[in-house]
Amino acid sequence: MNAIKDKTVAELVTDNIKNAHVFKKYGIDFCCGGGEKLEVACKRRSVNLEDIERDLLKAYNTGSKEYKYNSWELDFLADHIVNVHHQYVEESIPLLLHYCQRVVRSHAKDRPELIEIDILIHKLADELKSHLRKEELILFPFITKMVNAEKENTRLERPPFGTAGNPVKMMEEEHEIAGDIIRKIADLSDNFTPPQGSCNTFKAFYSKLDEFEKDLYLHIHLENNILFPKAIALEEKVMI
Numbered sequence: 001m002n003a004i005k006d007k008t009v010a011e012l013v014t015d016n017i018k019n020a021h022v023f024k025k026y027g028i029d030f031c032c033g034g035g036e037k038l039e040v041a042c043k044r045r046s047v048n049l050e051d052i053e054r055d056l057l058k059a060y061n062t063g064s065k066e067y068k069y070n071s072w073e074l075d076f077l078a079d080h081i082v083n084v085h086h087q088y089v090e091e092s093i094p095l096l097l098h099y100c101q102r103v104v105r106s107h108a109k110d111r112p113e114l115i116e117i118d119i120l121i122h123k124l125a126d127e128l129k130s131h132l133r134k135e136e137l138i139l140f141p142f143i144t145k146m147v148n149a150e151k152e153n154t155r156l157e158r159p160p161f162g163t164a165g166n167p168v169k170m171m172e173e174e175h176e177i178a179g180d181i182i183r184k185i186a187d188l189s190d191n192f193t194p195p196q197g198s199c200n201t202f203k204a205f206y207s208k209l210d211e212f213e214k215d216l217y218l219h220i221h222l223e224n225n226i227l228f229p230k231a232i233a234l235e236e237k238v239m240i
Contacts, residue, residue, distance in 0.1 A: 005038050006039070007037065008036060009029070011225075013221055014069075019056055026051075027047075028047065030221055031225070034225055074143050074231060077226065089219075096205070097125065100121050106199070116184075120184055120188075124185075127174060127177055127181070142167075143231045149238040156240065158240070163235065164235045171223065172228070175224060178220070182213050192209045
């Protein structure tokens with residue numbers, strides 16, 4: 001943990017996934033905005049560096065129970081992302097849409113921000129549906145093919161999309177879009193805080209949104225900061 005302030009936010013989360021909870025606590029983006037050095041990110045968000053360093057050290061002391069994603073084979077990591085995070089999105093989107101419909105119908109007159117939240121959730125659902133299919137049908141199978149080529153000491157022809165960097169760039173841009181949408185929803189909902197005296201459906205809706213945000217940020221982190229950079233590096237070894 002030497003020179004914590006000189007590491008990027010993404011590097012710190014890659015070192016120990018529990019650091020993600022620390023950054024969430026202080027409002028620091030660790031997925032799409034993870035390229036900033038910690039000291040820079042703290043200054044931008046007006047966060048006391050000593051406070052966050054203390055919490056990061058606590059997270060490191062209990063990090064042994066967390067998955068060591070950075071040590072996994074790339075095909076295994078890709079499968080994990082599909083089976084855990086893609087599956088979570090597929091199961092959660094219909095529930096979020098259902099909750100949203102009920103809450104808007106009952107409370108939008110008094111809480112006009114719900115109208116915009118409803119629009120944003122539908123936009124997010126459409127974005128993620130297309131995004132997941134691209135990863136599952138194009139990018140992730142190519143990553144698996146590269147892993148196998150390295151194990152078998154063989155070389156691959158260039159894929160139709162030219163280089164892994166092309167779909168990776170597209171996926172990262174779509175991550176930015178999804179991240180922006182969920183941040184707007186968080187702002188509109190006061191960080192998913194239901195109004196005083198809310199009904200149980202309203203509470204369940206915001207609780208699910210909070211859970212969804214946490215999963216999405218981890219999902220994006222695993223791809224942007226571990227899977228994608230390693231896939232691009234691997235391509236240099238196995239392509240003709």
